Amino acid sequence: MEILIVEDERDIAQLIRLYLEKEGFVCRVCRDGLAALSTYQEQQPDLVILDLMIPGLDGLEVCTRIRQRSGSKDPYILMLTAKGEEIDRIVGLSTGADDYLVKPFSPRELVARVRALLRRTLRQGGQPQIHRTPHFSLNLEQRQATYRTEDREVELDLTTLEFELFSAFISHPGRVWNREQLIDRLWGSNFFGDERVVDTHVARLRKKVEPDPSSPTFIKTVIGVGYRFEDKG
Numbered sequence: 495m496e497i498l499i500v501e502d503e504r505d506i507a508q509l510i511r512l513y514l515e516k517e518g519f520v521c522r523v524c525r526d527g528l529a530a531l532s533t534y535q536e537q538q539p540d541l542v543i544l545d546l547m548i549p550g551l552d553g554l555e556v557c558t559r560i561r562q563r564s565g566s567k568d569p570y571i572l573m574l575t576a577k578g579e580e581i582d583r584i585v586g587l588s589t590g591a592d593d594y595l596v597k598p599f600s601p602r603e604l605v606a607r608v609r610a611l612l613r614r615t616l617r618q619g620g621q622p623q624i625h626r627t628p629h630f631s632l633n634l635e636q637r638q639a640t641y642r643t644e645d646r647e648v649e650l651d652l653t654t655l656e657f658e659l660f661s662a663f664i665s666h667p668g669r670v671w672n673r674e675q676l677i678d679r680l681w682g683s684n685f686f687g688d689e690r691v692v693d694t695h696v697a698r699l700r701k702k703v704e705p706d707p708s709s710p711t712f713i714k715t716v717i718g719v720g721y722r723f724e725d726k727g
Contacts, residue, residue: 496520496537497539500543500553517605526549527551530542531559540612568653569654575596593607625661627664629712630642630725650703653698660699660703664725672719
């Protein structure tokens with residue numbers, strides 16, 4: 495597994511690298527936003543550890559641009575912030591980060607967070623690796639999602655978090671999910687922040703899977719409760 499560390503404080507960057515390489519990960523380090531984007535294109539890492547406050551482009555902008563770029567991998571993003579303010583966490587997650595860690599942190603906790611993120615693809619356990627509905631196909635092993643009509647099939651360009659969210663919906667058609675359940679599915683017990691960040695990600699997912707996002711066909715809002723996925727064909 496390859497990890498890109500984007501951290502401008504040399505001592506912190508080296509400490510992170512030391513602990514991760516002890517665990518068998520291959521790491522590269524960048525100290526500013528522009529270098530991070532360039533290295534990301536070259537390396538296509540499995541995970542990016544991204545400091546919020548870095549020179550050049552800040553962490554939020556780097557996160558946004560990574561999510562906008564196409565590539566062979568769609569990496570998990572673990573954002574680091576020294577501020578510890580709830581609004582920074584909410585903005586970071588809304589921008590496309592999968593998790594966050596507030597400085598100062600224990601290197602062991604960081605390693606645990608990294609391993610937890612990279613284990614997400616194994617969460618399905620013994621369940622089928624491909625989910626199909628009349629209009630969609632979701633390959634959990636290859637992390638590919640496609641939309642089908644009578645005359646065409648289109649691969650959906652989903653971020654890591656959008657894929658996890660769509661996987662939750664499509665693997666349990668008809669189930670009503672509240673925000674707390676989706677947070678537990680996407681972030682686990684490590685989440686601290688406004689649960690309405692879920693609404694942001696659902697809105698983004700709808701833009702990619704719905705013919706008309708303003709009048710959803712597949713991902714329905716259950717007023718006062720949460721969301722339900724339907725695909726009746």
